[in-house]
Amino acid sequence: MPDQVAVNPTIPMQTDTATSEIVVRDPRTGNVLYTLPEPSDVEIERAFQEARQAFAKVRGMSVRERLDETLKLKRFFLDNKEMIVDRVVQETGKARTDALVSEVFTVLDIIDYYDKHAERHLADAKVPTPVILWPKKSKIYYEPIGPVLIISPWNYPLNLAMIPMITAFVAGNSIVFKPSEWTPLKGLIEEIIEKSGFMKGAVKVVYGGKDTGRKLIDQRPAKILFTGSTRAGRQIMEQAAKHLIPVELELGGKDPMVVFDDADIDRTAAGAVWGAMTNSGQTCTSVERLFVHERVYPQFVEALKQKIEKLSHPSRDRGRPDAGDLDVGSMTARFQIEKVEDQVNDAKAKGATVHTGGTRTEDSQDFPPTLITDITDEMKIAHEETFGPVLTVQPFKSEDEAVRLANDSPYGLSASVWSKDIDRATRVARAIETGNVSINNVLATQGNSALPFGGTKESGFGRYKGPHGLHSFSNIKSIMIDSGSKYEPHWFPYTKEKYSLFSKLLDAVYDGGPLWLLKTIQVGMKLEAHVKKNKL
Ligand code: NAD
Numbered sequence: 001m002p003d004q005v006a007v008n009p010t011i012p013m014q015t016d017t018a019t020s021e022i023v024v025r026d027p028r029t030g031n032v033l034y035t036l037p038e039p040s041d042v043e044i045e046r047a048f049q050e051a052r053q054a055f056a057k058v059r060g061m062s063v064r065e066r067l068d069e070t071l072k073l074k075r076f077f078l079d080n081k082e083m084i085v086d087r088v089v090q091e092t093g094k095a096r097t098d099a100l101v102s103e104v105f106t107v108l109d110i111i112d113y114y115d116k117h118a119e120r121h122l123a124d125a126k127v128p129t130p131v132i133l134w135p136k137k138s139k140i141y142y143e144p145i146g147p148v149l150i151i152s153p154w155n156y157p158l159n160l161a162m163i164p165m166i167t168a169f170v171a172g173n174s175i176v177f178k179p180s181e182w183t184p185l186k187g188l189i190e191e192i193i194e195k196s197g198f199m200k201g202a203v204k205v206v207y208g209g210k211d212t213g214r215k216l217i218d219q220r221p222a223k224i225l226f227t228g229s230t231r232a233g234r235q236i237m238e239q240a241a242k243h244l245i246p247v248e249l250e251l252g253g254k255d256p257m258v259v260f261d262d263a264d265i266d267r268t269a270a271g272a273v274w275g276a277m278t279n280s281g282q283t284c285t286s287v288e289r290l291f292v293h294e295r296v297y298p299q300f301v302e303a304l305k306q307k308i309e310k311l312s313h314p315s316r317d318r319g320r321p322d323a324g325d326l327d328v329g330s331m332t333a334r335f336q337i338e339k340v341e342d343q344v345n346d347a348k349a350k351g352a353t354v355h356t357g358g359t360r361t362e363d364s365q366d367f368p369p370t371l372i373t374d375i376t377d378e379m380k381i382a383h384e385e386t387f388g389p390v391l392t393v394q395p396f397k398s399e400d401e402a403v404r405l406a407n408d409s410p411y412g413l414s415a416s417v418w419s420k421d422i423d424r425a426t427r428v429a430r431a432i433e434t435g436n437v438s439i440n441n442v443l444a445t446q447g448n449s450a451l452p453f454g455g456t457k458e459s460g461f462g463r464y465k466g467p468h469g470l471h472s473f474s475n476i477k478s479i480m481i482d483s484g485s486k487y488e489p490h491w492f493p494y495t496k497e498k499y500s501l502f503s504k505l506l507d508a509v510y511d512g513g514p515l516w517l518l519k520t521i522q523v524g525m526k527l528e529a530h531v532k533k534n535k536l
Contacts, residue, residue: 144172
């Protein structure tokens with residue numbers, strides 16, 4: 001339920017990282033919520049020992065049995081959604097509606113999707129076997145890989161814990177999970193597991209910061225799914241390389257939104273504002289670079305300004321309770337609001353125009369929704385991930401220019417294209433170097449659990465969710481079953497005649513024209529006769 005927020009402006013904001021103890025604060029007030037010690041080396045080792053023991057059990061379960069476990073989580077989420085929202089809001093400072101939609105809805109949806117589809121995606125798959133290998137049969141098995149390590153950031157602390165965990169578990173693995181030191185949600189996942197009746201031991205939560213993360217990697221998990229910054233992603237990949245641990249990296253973004261002159265201005269501007277400001281802009285796929293066709297640019301900027309100024313935000317009404325009617329919440333991490341402030345000040349100093357917002361409410365983690373134009377290349381905000389409630393807008397003249405601007409970034413996570421001309425929109429969607437594109441919508445691809453999610457370029461690689469997510473936590477094992485043939489022609493002994501027959505076979509199969517099958521059978525029979533006479 002909504003709680004009245006008592007603001008204490010004198011208290012420094014959020015986690016104190018100088019000590020080995022983690023101090024977790026409510027970002028809305030600065031008040032300390034609790035502290036956590038970093039785990040000892042023994043505790044880290046023990047977590048993996050237990051995860052290995054649990055793996056033996058999880059891998060032995062059928063996919064259906066694992067799905068039934070996840071349905072217990074679904075029931076718990078449905079019955080306890082307000083408690084879950086309360087916990088998430090308290091540590092992140094986000095708006096309640098953001099918490100309900102992004103941290104509860106999404107988890108329920110992935111459970112539902114797997115419940116309906118995972119058995120099929122993880123079933124043994126038959127694949128074609130070429131005639132030359134007749135009468136063999138080929139299959140793919142999707143098998144568990146072992147205890148996996150999931151490391152998450154602070155912006156969606158429950159979503160980015162539960163969705164990877166559930167995916168890894170459904171694929172047959174046990175999990176060691178390290179939440180962000182900014183939003184550990186102490187005890188929440190353990191409570192969800194215990195009270196829902198979900199399988200004991202399948203998930204181990206280890207609290208701690210970067211050093212704990214490094215120590216967990218040294219325990220050699222079967223795979224690491226890392227969600228976080230590109231900087232940390234590089235470090236993790238480097239460390240994982242020493243042990244040859246496969247990694248999947250879900251990293252930062254600087255997502256473009258391209259608006260053509262035939263788009264509905266009112267709806268598209270509303271989409272841009274939500275896409276940029278939802279979760280206070282602390283979304284890896286939030287709209288950070290908006291490109292608008294020059295013909296509609298002035299009206300579009302005006303529509304954005306008007307809509308942004310209607311948003312409710314703590315900077316306009318400090319300490320107000322949120323009954324689900326707050327649009328943009330506080331920012332979660334102190335270092336992040338400082339980064340946003342620095343980028344905005346840098347842009348201002350280099351000539352950008354701030355149409356609304358732009359100045360943080362003193363002594364708070366509240367950055368007002370901000371609209372900026374007149375962006376130039378020298379500004380940090382043009383290239384660096386902002387990860388805050390700030391939208392920059394630039395005009396473009398042609399489709400080619402829009403694509404060039406959209407691709408002018410080291411990142412490639414997600415994008416959106418807006419036009420009534422669907423052919424043009426899909427052409428641009430193909431031309432943008434990115435992992436996800438929504439057409440005439442924003443951040444929409446993540447809303448479908450059946451669609452794989454992941455990035456390109458410095459936004460990382462690998463895909464989770466959808467069938468690809470289940471397969472990314474599987475050992476994809478190739479099987480060939482031979483229950484008919486006797487001796488194989490390519491086995492020893494090699495003879496001159498066999499060489500010549502193989503040469504003819506190769507021509508028949510790959511260059512035999514319309515009669516290739518007949519020619520293949522003829523040469524094949526000769527080879528078989530030769531093999532019968534010439535055995536080892
Ligand atoms: P971060 O990289 O600082 O930290 C993320 C997690 O990694 C934390 O749990 C942290 O303790 C741990 N960590 C950091 N360095 C580590 C190391 N060397 N070894 C082991 N663990 C380490 O990121 P953050 O500030 O928490 O999150 C914000 C970033 O996450 C943004 O760049 C955002 O775009 C990105 N993000 C990406 C996605 C995605 O799906 N692509 C989703 C959400 C957030």
